[in-house]
Amino acid sequence: QAHLVQSGAEVKKPGASVRVSCKASGYTFTFFSIAWVRQAPGQGLEWMGWISPSSGRVHFAQTFQGRLTLTADTSSKSVFMNLESLRFDDSATYFCARLGGEAAMDVWGPGTTVTVSS
């Protein structure tokens, strides 16, 4: 059964960077892309970008271009999201989700809370 596990909560200062990991199991890692979605407290879902672990190809929402980096490590079946120049409004829960099958984002990680605070 496909499963995604994410790294733990982070607290960062404005201007810093944060790295969140997403480890896959239960399916062939290179067959699907991984998308990242965030949700600010009390707000809706916002797609950030995706990466294809097999090719390394990435695609970002325009909002995050220049600040977001996605990488994949096929040996550990993990994807890493790095968001730079953090602002207070980057405080959110960040989800990874399997992407690419018929059901689009069909398997989700539990989310990682990132708090930006001075």
Next chain:
Amino acid sequence: SYDLTQPPSVSVSPGQTASITCSSDSLSRQFSYWYQQKPGLAPRILIYKDTERASTTPARFSGSTAGTVVTLTISEVQAEDEADYYCLSGDSNGNWVFGGGTRLTV
């Protein structure tokens, strides 16, 4: 980019039918997907490719499409269906967009 428009809230009594719409010109060309999210949890796929139920989706959930509007219908609503519902769609350039979400109150 484009927007997917959902009503902010829908209220229904137990046993009734709830309908949640999602509208955008792009939906006449691209598939839609529906997600359910309960407090503190990750979203869960309900419907994919406009009308297909995910393997764990109860039969009382159904999706339909009519041009630029897609609809999630929940028949015989139960208390456990109280949640936020989001539509999702993508474009041919690899971009994805979520609707603003609809809070279903039972």
